[in-house]
Amino acid sequence: MKNLFCPFLFVSLLISCGGDDETAKSSQTITFDSFLPANLSEGTVTVNATASSGLSLTLTSSNSSVATIGGKTLTLLKAGTTVITASQTGNDQWLEAQNISRTLEVFEDNNPSKKSQEITSFVIPATWTNLDGELPLEATASSGLPVKFYSASPYVEVKGGTLKLLDNAGHYENTRISIVAHQGGDSEYNASAKVSRELSITHK
16 A cells, blocks of 8 residues: 555646646736827837736737737828737746737828818916816817827826826826827818827826
8 A cells, every 4th residue: 555655646746736837927917008199101100018027029900901010010001990909928937918908090191182280279287286186188270170189198097178187196296297189180181290298297
């Protein structure tokens, strides 16, 4: 019985060690900045995404007719929308990361048969406190078409014409953020150039 026990114990230890492979690995996360609107004349857009493990990411485009991927560079092909997904499958030290997706909007701004337009006014305060609530955003396009607003900052959320401070911004004093105004054009007008403004978040 003693001789039989040892092989079974050895096999049991092997199974136990094999089952702990995944739990011995470290978790990793992907940080992926949101995209600002892109105009076709820009040609390319750089993806700002990293894995906390330092491992390289795999990027995929849901609509390769709008943008194709080479490394961390997106080549713009036509107006439209595509979803860019960043993934990292892990290795012998790191678990697979949860995929992160960001939507890229590409606008036509170089059609010679359309009229040009520009953002003629866009004013925001130089500073904004965390107790000021939501900040209304206003801008005007020469075409008279409605202007949309964007921010790639992880500290704020832009919905329609309103800027809202997110909870994680409360940990940062004098955080500077950039807000972009853009008009995407229509059947008569090309898209406008993007106009950017900066403000500093202060805390009370």
